[in-house]
Amino acid sequence: MxxxxxxxxxxxxxxxxxxxxxxxxxxxxSEEFARRGVCLDPELAPVIxxxxxxxxxxxxxxxxxxxxxxxxxxxxxxxxxxxxxxxxRMAQAGINKRALAKFGGEVYNFIADEDVAALARExxxxxxxxxxxxxxxxxxxxxxxxxxxPTALIRLCELxxxxxxxxxxxxxxxxxxxxxxxxxxLVMETEVxxxxxxxxxxxxxxxxxxxxxxxxxxx
Numbered sequence: 001m002x003x004x005x006x007x008x009x010x011x012x013x014x015x016x017x018x019x020x021x022x023x024x025x026x027x028x029x030s031e032e033f034a035r036r037g038v039c040l041d042p043e044l045a046p047v048i049x050x051x052x053x054x055x056x057x058x059x060x061x062x063x064x065x066x067x068x069x070x071x072x073x074x075x076x077x078x079x080x081x082x083x084x085x086x087x088x089r090m091a092q093a094g095i096n097k098r099a100l101a102k103f104g105g106e107v108y109n110f111i112a113d114e115d116v117a118a119l120a121r122e123x124x125x126x127x128x129x130x131x132x133x134x135x136x137x138x139x140x141x142x143x144x145x146x147x148x149x150p151t152a153l154i155r156l157c158e159l160x161x162x163x164x165x166x167x168x169x170x171x172x173x174x175x176x177x178x179x180x181x182x183x184x185x186l187v188m189e190t191e192v193x194x195x196x197x198x199x200x201x202x203x204x205x206x207x208x209x210x211x212x213x214x215x216x217x218x219x
Contacts (some may be wrong), residue, residue, distance in 0.1 A: 033061070067188075067195075105117065143169045147174060
């Protein structure tokens with residue numbers, strides 16, 4: 001282990017085998033929580049830690065909100081073949097599709113579909129919002145992982161109110177400024193199981209990390 005001299009101290013180099021980097025990262029996260037005197041709920045800890053592992057942002061320990069039994073209900077839905085709908089290709093790419101396929105599920109994303117683009121232009125709305133309508137037509141048990149578009153969450157809540165869809169779980173973690181906080185709070189007002197990152201932070205990588213954390217607790 002070497003070190004790099006810096007003003008006010010030194011930064012040490014830690015040699016870790018490539019295969020052990022993820023394991024060591026989670027150890028560091030746990031050590032940081034211990035230093036802060038934070039004890040996470042054992043049920044929620046795998047999700048919170050994986051989001052922090054993805055973002056290096058410990059704020060998620062306080063901002064991630066889970067409805068009662070959200071993880072248990074999500075695992076039950078996945079075990080029964082639920083599929084995941086994302087609002088971005090990035091979130092779709094980040095989800096471990098092999099792990100999901102073990103239970104008969106797959107990941108859907110409609111953002112690049114020509115009919116979605118055409119209908120979005122006609123309605124004067126976003127493609128992400130129209131994707132929610134297309135997902136509602138699937139007639140399958142669905143988990144929604146929204147990491148980018150608050151308009152997708154808002155439209156999803158409208159579809160829920162209209163009785164056109166009943167998601168097994170909503171992962172509401174879009175990042176940004178315009179209507180982001182509003183959309184997340186809207187989800188939390190529904191009776192649908194949800195995991196929401198309150199505030200402005202989030203992202204497609206966070207949405208994928210939450211999905212993977214749930215899947216990895218089922219291995």
